[in-house]
Amino acid sequence: MNIKRVFVANRGEIAVRIIRSCRALNIETVLGVSDADRNSLGAQLADRVICIGPPPSSGSYLNMRAIVAAALAAKADAVHPGYGFLAENAEFAAMCAENGLIFIGPSPDNIRQMGNKLEARSLAAQFGVPVAEGAPRIRTYAEALEAAERIGYPVLLKAAAGGGGRGIRIVRDGKDMQSAFESASAEAQAAFGDNTLFMERYIEKARHIEVQVLADTHGSVVHLGERDCSLQRRYQKVIEEAPAFGLSDDLREKIRQSAVTLAKNIGYRSAGTAEFIVDVERGTFYFLEMNTRIQVEHPVTEEITGRDIVRDQIRIAAGEPLGFTQEDVSFKGWAIECRINAESSVHNFRPSPGTITKWEPPAGPGIRLDTHSFEGYTVPPYYDSLLGKLIVHAESREAAIDGMLKALERFRCEGIETTVPFLKFVLNHPDYQNGLVTTRWLEQTAGQFMAQAQSS
Ligand code: ADP
Ligand code: ADP
Ligand code: MG
Secondary structure, eight states: OOOOEEEEOOOHHHHHHHHHHHHHTTOEEEEEEEGGGTTSHHHHHSSEEEEEEOSSGGGTTTOHHHHHHHHHHTTOSEEEOOSSTTTTOHHHHHHHHHTTOEESSSOHHHHHHHHSHHHHHHHHHHTTOOBOSEEEEEOSHHHHHHHHHHHOSSEEEEETTOOTTTTOEEEOSGGGHHHHHHHHHHHHHHHHSOOOEEEEEOOSSEEEEEEEEEEOTTSOEEEEEEEEEEEEETTEEEEEEESOTTOOHHHHHHHHHHHHHHHHHTTOOEEEEEEEEEETTTTEEEEEEEEOSOOTTHHHHHHHHOOOHHHHHHHHHTTOOOOOOGGGOOOOSEEEEEEEESEEGGGTTEEOOEEOSEEEOOOSTTEEEEEOOOTTOEEOTTSOOEEEEEEEEESSHHHHHHHHHHHHHHOEEESSOOSHHHHHHHHHOHHHHTTOOOTTHHHHHHHHHHHHHHHO
16 A cells, blocks of 8 residues: 555544554554644554644644644655544645645545535535525625525525534524624634525424445445434534434435435545435435535444444545445444533533543443543643544444443543533433434423523
């Protein structure tokens, strides 16, 4: 293989995850760290560590020049961007290529096309993939009002450059349009440097279903099935599972094929995820966006397919053929992932950074923990609050829920607060157990949980 040394341009659990797959492939790793991450688990596991800048990510994990310079100095062949930070930055991918570094991900063109939701939507529509009724570009508040009249309330205002749930506003009534328009536009400008908005019909009873695809440089595209990521707070995923429950075979297959169609038609390579929204009442589905990177929730797919998606990303970047076909992909059992954050779930999920004084995670058959946390680790206040992801794989959904509850029960973490109490509440909830959830359910349930916690 032409990749012998990988520069890991990320932190936290995903840096550890990438290092593990490199090891399995006998690839050396160089981790770029900020000053705040010099003693991180990733730094302990990597073959070499280079400091790329100060704690704030603008000077380190988002500092393209410093990262490329460090990767070149370390004589790395390739750069893995993980998720977040520069993972979906076309300029960074191009800068790697210009400097002779293999970017472990798709082409800058694909990143650019899919990074703009307006362009992605119109490409999807062009290839026959359904998109929700909407208005392509909303420039003014007056245009927004006019579009909403045509589409019908409720509508969703969304940032074209959006990601991580930012720049999204639901509007149920014309009288709220002006403030929604202004705040979405300001949030998009602050988060992405681009205030372009568009509008979609808001689907009240919706599920978030996404499809993992893998595409090589030899024209093969396969899917690894779908995940349900309907459990979200502030449009951010909290609990994910694979496969998705309660979809008809026909709908499931159509969604999977739509993802493959899109990837094929844009000449995609690497791992990617096409996200869809399913209208539960109408039994229809619509393309939302394509994430051109490894996703936080990739482990649930790995558990039910037996594949190592990070390893596949590296092999694809090295120019190797996938080496298997769609017929070779089979699915076994059920997997659930819980994101565990350093947050106080009883206090409106406020961040809870600090030092972990006790760390005793559950372990055993069917339990996987992707984490960078350990006893004595100090969670820095500069980055997102993910402590780790607990993944349980079992033969059925029922057994996976049962296994997850038992695993959460055994989870001991002291010194900081975590979201484990909230996760237990959710997994115990009959609506969740019976699959009666939509994308708004978790937000309401978080309200119930906090009210209950405060009264007890
Ligand atoms: P995914 O789609 O991979 O499950 P999310 O939808 O939760 O991830 O978030 C989308 C992207 O935004 C991810 O790449 C994630 O790393 C990034 N992200 C989420 N929250 C934050 C944050 N607070 N700061 C920086 N990046 C974030
Ligand atoms: P981001 O880039 O921030 O991840 P997405 O377009 O993927 O933005 O949407 C994030 C979430 O917002 C979805 O998972 C879903 O819960 C909700 N959402 C997006 N579009 C719609 C829609 N048209 N109707 C209802 N909910 C939506
Ligand atoms: Mg999304």
